[in-house]
Amino acid sequence: MAAVTTESLAAVQRELAESVAQADLEVAEELFAALDVLDSSAGLRRSLTDPSRRPEDRAAMVRRLFGSQVKSTTASVLEALVTRRWSRERDLGDAVEIMAVIVVAGQAEREGLRGLEDLESALLDFRRTVASSHEVQRALTDSQAGADSKQQLAARLTPGVSAQARLLIDRAVTKPRGLRPTQLVERFTEQIAERQQRWIAQVTVAKELDPAYVQRLGASLDRYFGRELKLDVVVDPAVVGGIRVQVGDEVVDSTVAAKLNDLHRKLAS
Known part of the structure; x- marks a missing residue:
């Protein structure tokens, strides 16, 4: 990430550290849903990252879009992110994704180091399983296959994992954002490892x-x-x-x- 983006993300993490640390998985799910909206509209991304707009105007736009539909913590994260400056439009979406993963990791962290280790292990096991089978890789990257079928396959490959791991794995197989599912899982894993x-x-x-x-x-x-x-x-x-x-x-x-x-x-x- 460029310096401006790195500084903006770090500032939001510091500003909301306490509330994000106590957030539940519903907040992570809402952040991922907001990311889907951002990814689907280049015009919206431009509006929310436009430096010529006042930060408070960008925050007001987020409140109109998401405020009544999401939890207060989710809204606070989104408002804090759009009031910052970003090197590229896409960096805003990447930052939303990172904050969602931080929420997931924070819930695992409340269980202690063991919770983080279990989450990381589940993600690594999934990545290894998929990487070992060309058939599974094709099934998870098939553009004609529906999200439900990919989730069902992922569930068969990773039975018994935590709700935190299930959310991140499902995200990787249904919304990989231009990456292979294993690549996105690897990115999630790096964030978990850093938190450990x-x-x-x-x-x-x-x-x-x-x-x-x-x-x-x-x-x-x-x-x-x-x-x-x-x-x-x-x-x-x-x-x-x-x-x-x-x-x-x-x-x-x-x-x-x-x-x-x-x-x-x-x-x-």
């Missing part, structure tokens, strides 16, 4: 840690970050001593190497 990093603490140390210490460290990090984390311990002698912890974008670095680098910067200034 919020639950994985990458711990870098100079030498192997005692198991008892790792257990105590894990409990301390759980309290510090406010969630139950999965520790990924990496031994790197270059850190000399101390410990470096990264959870998502947040880094706590108390290694000797980091302190020496900081000292060198201060001496050089």
Whole structure:
């Protein structure tokens, strides 16, 4: 994505983080339905991304189109998106899709890391199953086949998956947006994997840690970050001593190497 689009999407995610984190699958379904409307009308996309229109006018257009038909959280997401600037008209639709996947992932995340892992595994299993059969690939990309038949086939291939996984898989096989279903599922999977990093603490140390210490460290990090984390311990002698912890974008670095680098910067200034 171009810089303008990336910044706009990040701003909306920050602005609505709390409400989106608590949204249910109905919000994701409504966002996907709104995406279908956007994808079906080039004129609408131009109107909602036209920088010459005032942001409040674009938001008012969204309210007229969707306001009475969708939940308040869905409307808030759509209004926030159309008030931002986008590098291309299509980027608005891509952003709606990303927000829908974030809602799905957020519901899985409320079940903890296991929920995200199960969602990712279901998507990967579907992708592998489809990729292994040319017959299945043809059936899912057949332009003459109806959406219902594709959903039924997908359901037979992935029995017992969660409601979150079912929504994303059904979306991929019925509305792939110019991609192959496996390509769209791969895109969804990348977003889920990125979100999982919020639950994985990458711990870098100079030498192997005692198991008892790792257990105590894990409990301390759980309290510090406010969630139950999965520790990924990496031994790197270059850190000399101390410990470096990264959870998502947040880094706590108390290694000797980091302190020496900081000292060198201060001496050089």
